Every structure is written in C-alpha cells, then in structure tokens.
Amino acid sequence: MAVHKVVGIETEFGILHRCNGDSNPVAASSMIINAYVNGFLCQRVSWDFEDEQPGIDARGFNEFDALAPEIETHLVNAVLTNGARYYVDHAHPELSTPECSDARQCVVYDRAAEEILIRSMQAANNLLPDDEELVIHKNNSDGKGNSYGCHENYLLDREVPFGRIVTHILPFFVTRQIFCGAGKLGNEVPMGDRAPAPFGDRPFQISQRADFFEEEVGLETTLKRPIVNTRDEPHADTRKYRRLHVIVGDANMSEVQTYLKLGTTSLVLAMIDDDFVSEPLTPLVPVAALRQVSFDTALSGLIELVDGRHMRAIEIQWEYLELARKYAQSHGLDPVGGDDIGNDILDRWEGMLTGLESDPMSLATQLDWVAKLRLYEGFAGRHDLDWDDPKLAALDLQYHDLRPSKSLARRVGLERITTDDEVNEAVSVPPPTTRAYFRGRCLEKFGEEIVAANWDSMVFDIGTDPLRRVPMLEPLRGTRTHVGNLLDECRDAAELLRRLGN
Amino acid sequence: MAEREQVRRSAPRETTDTTHTDTASEGATELKAELDDLLDEIDDVLETNAEEFVKNYVQKGGE
Numbered sequence: 001m002a003v004h005k006v007v008g009i010e011t012e013f014g015i016l017h018r019c020n021g022d023s024n025p026v027a028a029s030s031m032i033i034n035a036y037v038n039g040f041l042c043q044r045v046s047w048d049f050e051d052e053q054p055g056i057d058a059r060g061f062n063e064f065d066a067l068a069p070e071i072e073t074h075l076v077n078a079v080l081t082n083g084a085r086y087y088v089d090h091a092h093p094e095l096s097t098p099e100c101s102d103a104r105q106c107v108v109y110d111r112a113a114e115e116i117l118i119r120s121m122q123a124a125n126n127l128l129p130d131d132e133e134l135v136i137h138k139n140n141s142d143g144k145g146n147s148y149g150c151h152e153n154y155l156l157d158r159e160v161p162f163g164r165i166v167t168h169i170l171p172f173f174v175t176r177q178i179f180c181g182a183g184k185l186g187n188e189v190p191m192g193d194r195a196p197a198p199f200g201d202r203p204f205q206i207s208q209r210a211d212f213f214e215e216e217v218g219l220e221t222t223l224k225r226p227i228v229n230t231r232d233e234p235h236a237d238t239r240k241y242r243r244l245h246v247i248v249g250d251a252n253m254s255e256v257q258t259y260l261k262l263g264t265t266s267l268v269l270a271m272i273d274d275d276f277v278s279e280p281l282t283p284l285v286p287v288a289a290l291r292q293v294s295f296d297t298a299l300s301g302l303i304e305l306v307d308g309r310h311m312r313a314i315e316i317q318w319e320y321l322e323l324a325r326k327y328a329q330s331h332g333l334d335p336v337g338g339d340d341i342g343n344d345i346l347d348r349w350e351g352m353l354t355g356l357e358s359d360p361m362s363l364a365t366q367l368d369w370v371a372k373l374r375l376y377e378g379f380a381g382r383h384d385l386d387w388d389d390p391k392l393a394a395l396d397l398q399y400h401d402l403r404p405s406k407s408l409a410r411r412v413g414l415e416r417i418t419t420d421d422e423v424n425e426a427v428s429v430p431p432p433t434t435r436a437y438f439r440g441r442c443l444e445k446f447g448e449e450i451v452a453a454n455w456d457s458m459v460f461d462i463g464t465d466p467l468r469r470v471p472m473l474e475p476l477r478g479t480r481t482h483v484g485n486l487l488d489e490c491r492d493a494a495e496l497l498r499r500l501g502n
Numbered sequence: 503m504a505e506r507e508q509v510r511r512s513a514p515r516e517t518t519d520t521t522h523t524d525t526a527s528e529g530a531t532e533l534k535a536e537l538d539d540l541l542d543e544i545d546d547v548l549e550t551n552a553e554e555f556v557k558n559y560v561q562k563g564g565e
Contacts, residue, residue, distance in 0.1 A: 012564040025562055091562035143556070148564030221565040247565065378537045379544060394552035395544070397559055406547055411540060 002273035002335040003241065005266035006099050006155040006434060006475040007106045009258070011251050012092040012148040013117055014137035014400070025091035026075070028134055032093045033076045033086055035124035036116060045443055045450050047077040047085055079453040081428050081444040082112060083436030090222075092148050093117065093136070098436030099455075099475050102337030103263035103345065105431050107255050108418050112426035114138060118402050119427075138251045139400035140208040143393060145188045147212040149221065150251035154266060155234075155475055156242040157273045165244065166217055166228050168272045171281040172265070172320055173227050173248050174289045175313040178299060179352045180261045181206035182250035183369030185376070185387070185396040188212070189291065202297075202387050204376065206369045208250040210294035216286045221247050227286055235455035237473040244269060248290075253400060253409035255417045256366045260352060263336065263345035267324050270335035276327045281316050282306045297373065299356055314356055321349050364412070371412045372399055438478030441487045442496070449493035462494040470500065 015032065017023035037044050075088035083098025095113040100106035117136050124134050141147045156165065186203045188211040205211075218226035227248050234243040246265065252258045271277060283289035284304045292301055293313045302310035324346060333342025355363045364374045376392055385391060399408040430440025439453055451459040451467055460468045472478055490496040549555040 014559075014561050016559060018558075090564040092564045094564075142559050142561040144560060146561045146563045148561060151565070222563060225565075374537070375540070375544070378541050382541055390553040390556050391548065393556045394549050397556065398547075398549060406549075408544065408547070411543055411547070413536075413540075 002270035002331070003155055003157045004101070004476060005270055005335050005337075006101060007103060007262050007266060008097045008099050008153045009106060009110050009113075009262070010094060010096040010149070010151045010153070011110070011113060011138065012089055012094045012150070013402075014139050014142065014148065015092060016135040016137070017132070018135065019132040026088060029088040029091060029093045030076045031124050031127075032117070032120045032134060032136070033078065033088060035127060036086065036120035037076070037078050039123040040119060041078070041080070045079050045447055046452050047079050047087065047454065079439070079443060080116070081430070081440045081447075082109070082426055083430035083434075083440040084109070084113065084116075085455075086116065090148070093120070098430055098440065099434040100431050100436075101433040101476070102341050103259050103266060104337075104341055104417065105433070106262050107259045108422050108426045109431065110258050111255065111418050111423045114402060115423055115427050118404065121402065135406075136402045137397060137400040138253060138402055139397070140182070140251055141184065141188060141211075143184075143186060143188070143396065147188075147209060149209075149247050150249055151221075152246040152249055152262060152265065154244045154246070154269050155236065156244050156269060158234075158238070158240050158242050160242070160273055160275075162230070162242075164275070164277070165269075165272055167280045167282065168277045169244075169265075169268065170216065170228055170286055171283060171316055172268050173246075174283055174286055174303070175293060175316040176261070176264065177207045177210065177250075177290075177293050178313050178317065178356055179349075179367060180249055180252070180257060181210075181294065181367070181369040182208045182252050182254075182257075182400075183372040183396075184208045184211075185393055187295070202373075202376075204297060204373060204387070205294045206297060207290075207294040209248060210290050213248065213287055213290055227290060236475050241475075250368075251400075252368055254366060254368045254371070254414050256348070256415050257368060259417055260345065260348055263341070264320075264324075264349050266336045267327070267333075267342070267345060268320060270331075271324065271327045273335070274327070274331055276323070276331065278319070278323055279307070281311065281319060297360075297369075299360065314353055317349075317353055321346070321353065324349075365415050368399070368409070368414075371409075371414065372396065375399075375408070375412060432480035432484075433476075435472045435475050435478035437480050438472060438483055438487075441483075442493075445487060445490075446493040446496065460493045460497060462492070462497065468497055470497070 015025055015028050017028040077087040079085055085096040087094055097106060097109035097113055100109055121134055121136050140150060184205050212225050213227055214224045215226040217228045217230060219230050229245045229247045231245040234241040249261055282305060284306050289303045299314055302312060304310055328342060333339050336342045360370050361374060363370045398406055401407045430436045442458060449460050449462055451461045456473050457469050457471045486499060
C-alpha cells in the first residue's frame with residue numbers, strides 16, 4: 001500500500017523595488033516579510049533553532065535527538081499560524097505551504113500564500129515613500145536568463161528504490177508540462193551546442209522553467225538543474241519516508257493547473273510506490289525532450305524514446321492516465337485522499353488531454369499557457385504588434401503580478417476551484433488533517449512559549465525547565481482528530497506538554 | 503485493449519452534426535466579444551511604460 005501522498009508547495013516569488021536609486025532584493029524581500037510579521041502576527045516565532053539546544057523530549061523519544069536541526073541562514077525566517085514557513089531565500093521572498101493531505105487542500109494553501117504576499121506587499125508599501133513601490137510576481141523567470149523555483153514535495157515510502165522512482169517519473173515530468181505549464185514569451189536557453197528547437201511562427205513556449213534544466217537526475221537546484229532532484233531530506237521519520245522534492249514545475253496562476261499538477265503527480269507516485277508500473281517510456285534525451293515539449297505549442301512533435309519508438313507528449317500522458325485508471329480499480333485512491341478527489345483528478349486529467357487533442361484554445365480558462373497565448377494573439381492583433389514588442393513582454397510579466405489592480409491572471413476568467421472564504425481562512429488557520437494543525441494551533445495559542453518550530457519538531461520554553469522539544473516525525477499525526485480537543489482544553493504549554501507526556 | 507479504447511473514446515472526433523453550426527458561430531462571436539472586453543481592460547491596466555518596466559525587471563536566480 002502506497003504511503004499517503006502528503007503534499008506541499010514552496011514558491012519563490014519575483015520581487016521588484018521600484019525606486020530612484022539602487023535596490024537590494026535581499027533587503028526588499030526582508031522588508032516584505034517583516035511588514036507581514038510585524039503587521040499581522042501577534043507573536044513572532046523563528047523557524048530555525050539557532051543556538052538553542054533543546055534537551056528533553058516531551059514524549060521521551062530520545063532516539064530522535066540525533067536528528068540535526070535544519071541549518072538556516074540568518075535572514076528573516078518565520079513560521080505562521082497556518083503552519084506555513086515564510087522566509088527570505090537567496091534574493092526572493094519564499095513561502096512554503098503547510099503539509100496538506102490532498103491536492104485540493106494544497107491549492108487552497110497555495111492561494112493563501114498569494115494572499116499573504118499581497119497583504120505583505122500592501123503593508124510594506126504603506127511604509128515606503130510615495131515614489132517607491134515593492135511589486136511581487138508569482139512567476140519563475142525574469143525573461144533574462146534568471147530563474148527561481150516553485151517546488152513541490154511529496155511523501156514517499158522509504159522502501160521504494162530511488163531508481164524506480166527516477167525511471168517512472170522522468171517521462172511523466174517531461175510531458176506533464178502540456179497541462180502544467182504557465183507559458184512564457186521567448187526563450188532563455190543558453191545557446192551553443194544546445195540550440196533550442198525552432199519556434200513555430202511565435203516566440204512562445206508552454207513552460208517557464210524548461211529552459212533551465214540541464215541534467216536528468218541530480219542534487220543541484222541552482223546550477224545544472226536536474227529534471228529529477230535527489231535531495232533526500234524527508235523532514236519526517238527517515239526510516240519510513242522519503243520526500244520527493246520536485247523542482248521542474250512552474251508556479252501556476254491557474255488553480256485548476258496547480259490542482260492537476262499536484263493531483264496527477266501524487267497519483268503517479270502512489271503507483272510507483274506500489275510498483276504498479278509498465279514499461280518505461282523513457283525519452284532518449286530527456287533534457288532535449290523537456291525543451292522540445294515546451295516549445296511545441298502545436299503538441300504535434302514526436303519524442304524519440306530509448307526503445308526506438310516515437311511518441312507525442314500527449315500520447316505519453318494518455319498512457320499514464322490509462323494506467324492510473326487501472327490502478328484506481330485495483331488499488332483504490334486512498335493515497336491521494338480517497339475516491340471523490342481521486343476520481344475528480346482522473347476525470348479532469350482526461351478532460352485536459354481531450355481538450356488539448358481537440359482544441360487547446362478551449363482550455364483558455366484552465367491553462368495559464370493557453371490563456372496567455374489567447375491574450376497575446378488578441379493584443380498583438382489589435383495593436384498590430386510584432387511578437388518581440390516590449391508591450392507583449394510586459395504582458396508576460398504582468399500576467400503574474402500579484403497586485404490586484406494590475407494582475408492579468410485575475411482578469412482572463414480563470415476557473416476557480418476554491419472560494420475566497422476558504423482562502424482567507426487558510427491565511428491564518430492550518431489544515432486540520434496533517435501535523436501542520438498541531439504546529440499552527442500551538443503557535444496561535446502558545447506562541448509566547450514557543451522558541452522555534454520546524455517541519456518535524458517544535459521547541460517550547462515553559463519557564464523553569466530546560467527547553468522541551470516535541471518531535472513531529474509523522475506528517476499525518478497531530479491532526480485535529482488527534483489533538484484538537486487537547487489543544488482546546490490546555491490553558492498553557494506546560495499543561496500541553498504534561499498531557500502529551502502522559 | 504478494451505480499456506484503452508474506453509479511455510480514449512473521449513478524444514476528439516470530427517462532428518458531422520451540421521445543426522450545431524449556428525450555435526458554434528454564435529459561440530465564436532460571444533468569445534470574440536469576451537476577448538474584446540478583456541483587451542479593453544488590459545489596455546487600461548497595462549504598465550504605462552512597458553519598455554522600461556521590462557528592462558528593469560531583473561531578478562537574481564534562486565532555489
């Protein structure tokens with residue numbers, strides 16, 4: 001039985017400081033996060049452990065003390081009451097959603113992340129002089145060869161050989177772009193011996209990120225980026241779990257796309273966990289295939305496979321879908337959150353492939369890349385512009401602009417699968433179905449007594465005793481069902497720790 | 503094999519039913535009007551100095 005696919009998304013946002021002099025993106029990112037932390041949070045809790053040496057474990061799980069805390073930079077690094085982590089990474093504000101128990105829940109927290117950035121931006125701009133402004137974009141490239149990521153995380157069974165994961169997820173990652181891509185004008189592929197496939201009549205491609213991948217498998221995330229990232233840091237019980245850290249995706253504005261990206265990938269990974277796989281459809285040259293698929297907005301190009309066959313990206317996706325339908329029949333859909341959501345993922349996946357086969361423009365309210373293409377074609381036609389006109393490049397940035405007054409993504413009629421109410425709630429309330437519930441509720445209720453928090457533990461200072469660490473090595477424990485009443489009843493952290501220790 | 507066909511049955515097929523033609527062209531007109539409205543709105547919100555905005559948009563690599 002596959003491990004339940006606990007999922008999360010980390011997004012690095014683009015940041016622009018519009019001012020007369022020089023601007024520093026690290027300082028600007030800090031300003032954004034500090035404005036939020038100081039303006040909206042009662043209690044500031046740091047994510048990293050710094051020099052703290054938590055001694056005693058509340059539940060006596062001393063064997064886990066050997067786990068070294070995550071070493072972080074000294075930049076702003078906060079944990080939020082919705083269980084998320086909000087910090088400066090390199091020169092970008094980054095927000096990691098709390099752990100979610102299914103794809104749809106994660107879409108809500110991804111939208112809540114946007115909302116948090118919008119509030120941060122507004123709070124920071126209130127502090128700036130009138131002629132300065134901080135602007136945040138949810139994108140992955142500046143159009144000039146600089147890229148920043150939107151990473152997905154999936155919980156996997158430690159027993160599954162990593163080679164099997166690589167073999168069977170690689171063809172999926174190369175081809176899922178056709179319904180996961182956020183679209184981009186132009187290309188940023190380093191020229192030379194890796195000349196890109198020719199564009200059709202327009203310099204437009206399906207993915208923001210495909211230009212930046214140079215390896216099939218590896219540990220890097222900033223240089224020589226690999227299609228399958230091998231970072232092995234489960235933030236959970238290392239004896240039982242892996243975490244697949246996926247760096248190949250785009251940051252989507254479309255909720256449907258974020259949902260399907262997470263949902264289909266969870267499903268394929270559950271199949272790999274259960275060894276429910278067929279002959280791999282491995283591209284002969286995966287990196288070239290990744291770019292070829294991204295450039296191929298007609299969806300007609302053939303990918304040469306290791307076994308000598310040639311298949312279109314969409315045909316490879318049909319094969320995965322077909323196998324997933326069989327998997328659903330034989331194994332059920334519990335690992336992705338149950339039959340309701342699992343079948344919805346399968347049906348939408350099929351609808352997406354069907355739409356892409358018949359008329360991609362029919363998906364203009366579901367896929368970012370199609371929405372962009374429709375918009376740019378219309379705009380270029382109306383104003384009689386060439387495709388290299390800076391106005392189109394401005395549209396390509398402004399699509400991702402989070403300012404409600406400027407965002408184009410908010411204006412193109414994208415289908416919603418969340419409601420404003422649930423997104424607003426998710427800004428401050430954790431998901432009830434993962435350990436993020438325990439983290440978020442503790443912060444909300446006992447913030448003053450928490451020294452630090454991390455994905456897999458929290459450190460309390462209850463006064464006289466040594467600091468106390470509560471390990472949270474099971475992503476699906478610490479839920480509302482498990483600890484909701486306990487958290488409601490406890491008046492302070494000391495009582496909570498005493499009762500947890502019982 | 504049967505299941506394979508079941509999955510792909512919903513893949514595109516030529517529609518031969520000509521009675522849909524009118525509806526389709528009405529739909530297309532509607533879509534065109536929608537796009538026109540959208541483009542009007544975009545003209546209003548587009549960055550005023552697009553060229554400079556694009557030029558100044560430089561990010562550091564991340565991850």
